[in-house]
Amino acid sequence: MSGVDENQLGGMSAATPQHVGEEPPVAAAPPAPPSDRDDDRWRVALRRATSGGWAVSLGAVILAVLAGSVMIAVTDEGVQEASSYFFSRPSDTLSALGSAVGSAYAALFRGAVWDFRADDFATAIRPLLNSLNFATPLIGAGLGVALAFRAGLFNIGGRGQMLVAAAAAGWVGFGMDLPFPIHLLLAMIAGIAAGAVWSGLAGLLKATTGAHEVITTIMLNYVGFYLVSYMLATPGLLQAPGSANPKSPAMDDSAIMPDLLGPRYNLHWGFVFALLAVAFVWWLLNRSRLGFTYRAVGENPAAARVAGIDVRRTTVSVMLVAGGLIGLAGTTQVLGTVTTGFSSDIDAGIGFDAITVALLGRSNPIGVLFAAILFGAFKAGGSVMQASENVPIEIVLVVQSLIVLFIAAPPLVRAVFRLPQPEARTARKVRTRRERKEVAA
Amino acid sequence: MKLELRNITKRFGALVANDHISLTVNPGEIHCLLGENGAGKSTLMNVLYGLYTADEGEVLLDGEVQRFRGPGDAMAAGIGMVHQHFMLIPVFTVAENVMLGNEQTRGGGRLDLDAARARVSEIAARFGFHVDPDTVIEDLPVGVQQRVEIIKALSRDAKVLIFDEPTAVLTPQETDELMAIMRQLRESGAAIVFITHKLREVREVADRITVIRRGKVVGEASPTSTDAELAAMMVGRAVELTVRKDAPKISPSVFEVTDLEVRDARGTVLVDEVSFTVRGGEILVIAGVQGNGQTELTEALVGLQHDVSGSIRLNGQELRGLSVRDILEAGVGFVPEDRSTDGLVGEFTVAENLMLDRLSGPPFVKNGVLQLETLDTFATGAVDDFDIRTQGISEKVGRLSGGNQQKVVLARELSKDLKLLVAAQPTRGVDVGSIEFIHKRIVATRDAGVPVVVIATELDEAAALGDRILVMYRGRVVGIVPADTPRDVLGLMMAGIPADGTVAA
Numbered sequence: 001m002s003g004v005d006e007n008q009l010g011g012m013s014a015a016t017p018q019h020v021g022e023e024p025p026v027a028a029a030p031p032a033p034p035s036d037r038d039d040d041r042w043r044v045a046l047r048r049a050t051s052g053g054w055a056v057s058l059g060a061v062i063l064a065v066l067a068g069s070v071m072i073a074v075t076d077e078g079v080q081e082a083s084s085y086f087f088s089r090p091s092d093t094l095s096a097l098g099s100a101v102g103s104a105y106a107a108l109f110r111g112a113v114w115d116f117r118a119d120d121f122a123t124a125i126r127p128l129l130n131s132l133n134f135a136t137p138l139i140g141a142g143l144g145v146a147l148a149f150r151a152g153l154f155n156i157g158g159r160g161q162m163l164v165a166a167a168a169a170g171w172v173g174f175g176m177d178l179p180f181p182i183h184l185l186l187a188m189i190a191g192i193a194a195g196a197v198w199s200g201l202a203g204l205l206k207a208t209t210g211a212h213e214v215i216t217t218i219m220l221n222y223v224g225f226y227l228v229s230y231m232l233a234t235p236g237l238l239q240a241p242g243s244a245n246p247k248s249p250a251m252d253d254s255a256i257m258p259d260l261l262g263p264r265y266n267l268h269w270g271f272v273f274a275l276l277a278v279a280f281v282w283w284l285l286n287r288s289r290l291g292f293t294y295r296a297v298g299e300n301p302a303a304a305r306v307a308g309i310d311v312r313r314t315t316v317s318v319m320l321v322a323g324g325l326i327g328l329a330g331t332t333q334v335l336g337t338v339t340t341g342f343s344s345d346i347d348a349g350i351g352f353d354a355i356t357v358a359l360l361g362r363s364n365p366i367g368v369l370f371a372a373i374l375f376g377a378f379k380a381g382g383s384v385m386q387a388s389e390n391v392p393i394e395i396v397l398v399v400q401s402l403i404v405l406f407i408a409a410p411p412l413v414r415a416v417f418r419l420p421q422p423e424a425r426t427a428r429k430v431r432t433r434r435e436r437k438e439v440a441a
Numbered sequence: 442m443k444l445e446l447r448n449i450t451k452r453f454g455a456l457v458a459n460d461h462i463s464l465t466v467n468p469g470e471i472h473c474l475l476g477e478n479g480a481g482k483s484t485l486m487n488v489l490y491g492l493y494t495a496d497e498g499e500v501l502l503d504g505e506v507q508r509f510r511g512p513g514d515a516m517a518a519g520i521g522m523v524h525q526h527f528m529l530i531p532v533f534t535v536a537e538n539v540m541l542g543n544e545q546t547r548g549g550g551r552l553d554l555d556a557a558r559a560r561v562s563e564i565a566a567r568f569g570f571h572v573d574p575d576t577v578i579e580d581l582p583v584g585v586q587q588r589v590e591i592i593k594a595l596s597r598d599a600k601v602l603i604f605d606e607p608t609a610v611l612t613p614q615e616t617d618e619l620m621a622i623m624r625q626l627r628e629s630g631a632a633i634v635f636i637t638h639k640l641r642e643v644r645e646v647a648d649r650i651t652v653i654r655r656g657k658v659v660g661e662a663s664p665t666s667t668d669a670e671l672a673a674m675m676v677g678r679a680v681e682l683t684v685r686k687d688a689p690k691i692s693p694s695v696f697e698v699t700d701l702e703v704r705d706a707r708g709t710v711l712v713d714e715v716s717f718t719v720r721g722g723e724i725l726v727i728a729g730v731q732g733n734g735q736t737e738l739t740e741a742l743v744g745l746q747h748d749v750s751g752s753i754r755l756n757g758q759e760l761r762g763l764s765v766r767d768i769l770e771a772g773v774g775f776v777p778e779d780r781s782t783d784g785l786v787g788e789f790t791v792a793e794n795l796m797l798d799r800l801s802g803p804p805f806v807k808n809g810v811l812q813l814e815t816l817d818t819f820a821t822g823a824v825d826d827f828d829i830r831t832q833g834i835s836e837k838v839g840r841l842s843g844g845n846q847q848k849v850v851l852a853r854e855l856s857k858d859l860k861l862l863v864a865a866q867p868t869r870g871v872d873v874g875s876i877e878f879i880h881k882r883i884v885a886t887r888d889a890g891v892p893v894v895v896i897a898t899e900l901d902e903a904a905a906l907g908d909r910i911l912v913m914y915r916g917r918v919v920g921i922v923p924a925d926t927p928r929d930v931l932g933l934m935m936a937g938i939p940a941d942g943t944v945a946a
Contacts, residue, residue, distance in 0.1 A: 289806045300786040306777050307798035308766030
């Protein structure tokens with residue numbers, strides 16, 4: 001036995017330096033290409049950001065609103081004035097502070113949920129319906145981003161996908177002559193398909209060449225934006241005839257989504273379609289084979305591959321569906337919200353807000369619904385807050401951004417609210433597999 | 442230096458990984474820490490090494506209480522650790538790795554490599570082996586890499602050395618040499634902690650044995666204890682170390698691999714002209730030290746490798762070139778080597794994992810819709826049938842112990858309409874109780890007339906489970922021998938030396 005000493009073994013390995021035998025044991029596992037390992041890092045980050053639990057989402061919103069209060073107070077003129085003599089009469093400063101913050105959030109509430117100054121119910125409920133209207137495209141787009149998240153993909157291309165969807169839906173909407181429901185449905189299908197194609201392109205690039213979807217979707221945003229801008233500025237394509245502005249003609253009446261509650265309110269059928277999309281995505285993820293493969297690929301692509309799931313095909317497929325959902329958002333914009341013709345700012349930043357919505361909603365369809373409504377309320381209330389209390393609407397944007405920030409740092413939020421830190425769980429992710437087993441057992 | 446651990450307790454959430462563990466290691470003594478995977482050995486050593494902070498208890502060196510805030514503190518205090526997975530940088534030389542983290546510099550911040558070289562040679566000479574300080578780590582055999590780890594620890598004047606499962610990656614011969622080095626270290630007065638779950642090694646070198654089970658010290662054993670006694674302490678009851686099985690009843694089905702070659706992306710040959718035949722009702726064990734092509738071979742069998750030539754035929758049907766899904770559908774059950782990475786989705790429930798690779802149609806999928814009621818019924822039955830210890834079928838698989846996770850994989854694969862079973866290290870990281878169960882199930886599959894291929898790295902398992910043993914070395918078949926071949930012959934074969942009279946292929 002001892003005849004085989006290390007010289008013999010060493011000599012052999014030196015003779016064939018290319019061979020498997022002397023690979024270090026760690027490398028004996030199938031060597032993952034660098035891009036895969038990179039993907040792992042994204043995946044871990046993603047899972048951390050989306051797995052914080054409902055308490056963290058709620059905590060993030062509360063913290064962000066508190067931080068917003070500080071900013072409202074600091075920028076308020078009354079508070080600034082009163083603070084100049086803080087030490088002689090501190091109560092002035094405090095009451096100014098209270099009234100500034102209180103009235104700002106009261107205005108936000110009045111603009112977003114319930115107008116308590118209104119005389120009748122119909123007027124008082126108007127802000128809520130307005131919020132839902134703002135939420136409509138956020139729901140669709142948020143679902144698109146969330147679905148991709150669940151499959152481990154970052155779809156940052158919401159803007160481009162919404163724009164091409166809006167262009168396709170709009171083109172059918174003003175350019176064709178068909179009777180009412182058929183025209184609307186055809187325009188919607190065109191929009192959804194265009195969004196799907198735009199996003200599917202990024203999926204295809206990833207599946208065939210390994211190009212990272214973050215890069216490709218961002219770049220496709222630019223391509224989409226300039227493509228649509230060009231078409232809007234070119235007579236015969238999307239530009240309204242006889243106009244010099246880069247703007248499309250108004251939609252045909254037969255392609256417009258009808259108002260949901262009559263002409264008093266601007267809420268339209270797009271909201272219903274968005275709710276249907278929530279139900280669809282829920283079903284897809286929890287009840288369908290396809291959704292199961294999405295989740296499997298998102299949670300553990302290696303195990304998915306070994307189980308015979310075609311990871312590449314799944315990548316393309318999930319990006320198609322995600323793009324379709326974002327396409328729905330673009331479609332409701334042009335066929336429901338802005339029916340008088342659209343320009344290249346029709347996406348209104350929704351493609352990016354959708355990422356926040358998906359994160360806040362924990363990539364869960366129901367969560368996305370509520371997160372989108374919250375953001376819709378911010379949008380609706382923000383302008384009222386600005387108009388009546390002179391609080392800059394940017395505060396709302398800052399609050400939204402802070403929400404993302406806090407969600408990305410769940411340990412911070414847990415520490416502030418004294419929520420239990422899932423130490424074993426987060427620690428396990430950082431530690432090596434061997435140690436993880438030790439902990440799990 | 443005398444090492445003492447007093448009442449070390451470490452919790453991870455609700456899980457108590459170490460429960461008031463006390464341990465004393467004297468200079469000039471090899472103290473074995475014996476326990477199953479998951480018993481809490483590594484956690485304890487990570488506490489000792491400063492990687493974790495203990496919730497209770499203290500670490501003492503020569504009677505003084507230590508407070509380690511990281512491995513740096515532990516090393517400075519004279520504790521050295523030889524990790525199971527080497528902490529070496531593959532593209533650095535031996536000398537560079539040894540000085541890493543403890544760099545001596547000359548004027549202008551230049552590294553003093555000469556000093557490091559001299560240190561390597563001096564320490565190596567002390568133990569009577571030779572390591573070239575200028576060789577790049579990745580060019581060294583595994584056994585020599587481990588020596589570099591030892592040298593690295595000794596170069597910091599470590600008086601307490603921890604060996605964390607050091608033999609997992611070694612050939613039997615390399616293991617023997619490691620034992621010799623450990624004895625030498627003991628003679629030189631070092632205090633050695635040797636962590637393992639292999640009984641034979643324990644009896645060979647240990648002066649004292651402490652057995653840990655589920656985070657608690659269950660007792661001390663003497664090196665003269667029998668395997669059966671030690672195993673009983675580890676698992677808490679007597680276990681059958683051998684697998685009871687009858688002579689194979691050969692069935693007509695046949696799995697035939699001819700001239701199989703697997704190359705990686707760079708064109709390096711990983712599996713080199715491997716041919717074998719397994720008949721129904723027979724278990725062929727593929728043995729060898731990890732990293733000799735077994736992993737790639739099994740992956741090729743189920744379609745997970747890209748660059749494959751040769752032929753893989755199951756009952757006449759060519760499997761090479763088919764997709765993983767098609768191969769699984771042809772009736773191949775596959776237990777992957779690394780269940781947590783390749784076999785299971787940790788965040789999925791037990792039930793979801795039980796249908797993971799059975800999505801192509803009934804019973805779990807109809808018209809693209811999951812049949813959750815069917816799945817629940819099936820999963821409840823499988824949990825019973827395979828004795829999966831779980832709080833329920835909707836518990837996340839990642840929360841189960843290694844043995845129970847493996848039972849989930851096995852339940853999934855064995856409940857198919859099997860034509861072939863490929864199991865790669867089916868008992869790796871599994872507690873002894875589950876090993877017995879898993880072995881029984883594999884034998885039952887064989888007795889049902891299915892050809893079975895098992896990858897094993899431990900000779901005991903290979904000999905117990907196999908009807909025939911195929912030994913691989915550097916991607917090639919060294920030989921196929923009967924299961925009753927003596928250990929030392931198998932050991933030599935695992936080092937690439939064919940046994941006399943071996944029937945090739």
